[in-house]
Amino acid sequence: MRKFLKSFGYAFSGVSYAFRTQLNFKVHTVALILACLLGWYLNLSLNEWLWITAAAGLVFIAELFNTALEVLVDLVSPSYNEKAKVIKDMAAATVLLAAILAVIIGLAIFIPKLLNYAA
Numbered sequence: 875m876r877k878f879l880k881s882f883g884y885a886f887s888g889v890s891y892a893f894r895t896q897l898n899f900k901v902h903t904v905a906l907i908l909a910c911l912l913g914w915y916l917n918l919s920l921n922e923w924l925w926i927t928a929a930a931g932l933v934f935i936a937e938l939f940n941t942a943l944e945v946l947v948d949l950v951s952p953s954y955n956e957k958a959k960v961i962k963d964m965a966a967a968t969v970l971l972a973a974i975l976a977v978i979i980g981l982a983i984f985i986p987k988l989l990n991y992a993a
């Protein structure tokens with residue numbers, strides 16, 4: 875049981891590292907908080923909350939993997955290396971793709987609700 879709880883501590887330490895060192899991680903956290911507040915205000919359905927959860931989950935998973943790969947690349951290749959560049963660029967691309975998906979999902983959910991609210 876203690877080992878199980880310890881593994882939570884390690885995972886939390888990883889999230890905390892990403893939050894402290896990655897500006898993008900903070901930006902995504904603020905965006906998620908704003909989306910949750912707006913969702914609560916607009917009374918989203920369970921389905922809509924599930925879409926937002928999946929979209930946000932994808933973004934944070936991509937961001938955590940990106941951070942891990944950045945640290946790994948900096949460890950094994952502190953000086954310029956063409957392969958290190960490809961790895962970092964591809965890791966950054968996963969975050970970008972997840973963020974674009976999240977924006978599309980967010981717009982698909984919120985725009986009709988906001989138009990309805992304004993009408």
Ligand SMILES: Nc1ncnc2c1ncn2[C@@H]1O[C@H](COP(=O)(O)OP(=O)(O)OP(=O)(O)O)[C@@H](O)[C@H]1O
Nearest residue numbers: 896897944951952953954955956958959962963966
């Ligand atoms: N060791 C390296 N060799 C080659 N290119 C690198 C190397 N390190 C970084 N780069 C290039 O610089 C870009 C930015 O790298 P960096 O590590 O600053 O990523 P970042 O996303 O800006 O990270 P952070 O969010 O920590 O500032 C990479 O996407 C890559 O193109």
